[in-house]
Amino acid sequence: MAMTGSKEVGCNLVEDITLKLEGDHKTQEVLMRDEGRKPIISERTKQIEQGVQKMDITEEIYLRASDRTIHDECKVSSQKRDLPPGKKYHVFFSYSSSDMQWVKETLERLEKDHGFVCCEYDQDNIPGTPLVEFASDSIRNAYKTIVVMTREAFNSGFVKYEINMAINHGINEDRICVVPVLLEDCDVPLHLSVLNYVDASDSKKREIWWPKLISELDK
Numbered sequence: 001m002a003m004t005g006s007k008e009v010g011c012n013l014v015e016d017i018t019l020k021l022e023g024d025h026k027t028q029e030v031l032m033r034d035e036g037r038k039p040i041i042s043e044r045t046k047q048i049e050q051g052v053q054k055m056d057i058t059e060e061i062y063l064r065a066s067d068r069t070i071h072d073e074c075k076v077s078s079q080k081r082d083l084p085p086g087k088k089y090h091v092f093f094s095y096s097s098s099d100m101q102w103v104k105e106t107l108e109r110l111e112k113d114h115g116f117v118c119c120e121y122d123q124d125n126i127p128g129t130p131l132v133e134f135a136s137d138s139i140r141n142a143y144k145t146i147v148v149m150t151r152e153a154f155n156s157g158f159v160k161y162e163i164n165m166a167i168n169h170g171i172n173e174d175r176i177c178v179v180p181v182l183l184e185d186c187d188v189p190l191h192l193s194v195l196n197y198v199d200a201s202d203s204k205k206r207e208i209w210w211p212k213l214i215s216e217l218d219k
Contacts, residue, residue: 088142089119090116090117090143090217091107091146092118092145093119094135094146094148099152099183102148124138135158139177142177144179145169145178145179147162147180147181148183149183149184151186154187166178167191178192178195179216179217181197182201
């Protein structure tokens with residue numbers, strides 16, 4: 001962040017915090033408008049009321065500046081990515097209906113937070129189009145196919161069809177089109193086991209596997 005911007009933000013913060021320290025409780029409402037920082041503000045308010053110590057203005061300025069930086073980064077990342085030539089989507093999902101909730105959440109985050117264009121059955125399928133035709137057309141028009149690997153998926157004949165279609169599509173384009181994502185321990189078919197996969201079986205470790213997923217989609 002440029003020093004000029006930080007200085008301007010700092011001046012505003014010093015003014016806000018000074019009013020607060022002087023006992024203007026209305027300022028507290030202004031500072032608490034940022035929902036993400038409520039715990040910090042409320043805790044410091046208690047300290048001031050108890051007469052423990054005045055707030056560290058320098059630290060407060062740093063926190064506000066950091067909040068603004070994160071917000072700006074999110075705005076940039078939410079912009080739509082350019083589509084590769086000849087493609088309608090960045091991503092197509094091959095999955096079992098039992099994994100639909102995970103797919104919806106992942107699809108939404110890819111689109112909103114990272115600017116990917118994902119193929120959505122409800123939105124992109126033309127009524128009356130056979131499912132097989134829709135799947136094959138979507139795979140050809142997508143740059144990558146995410147294969148959601150679960151026991152239910154590998155028991156589905158249609159998912160197997162989509163996987164074979166995506167692999168063959170990659171052969172025709174002389175590149176790897178399939179991104180396998182493991183959601184649970186299961187027997188992975190040989191033709192998928194030779195590919196790099198994303199281990200998303202532990203939802204608590206999203207900060208580890210999510211960047212890898214983005215990296216694989218960008219290749």
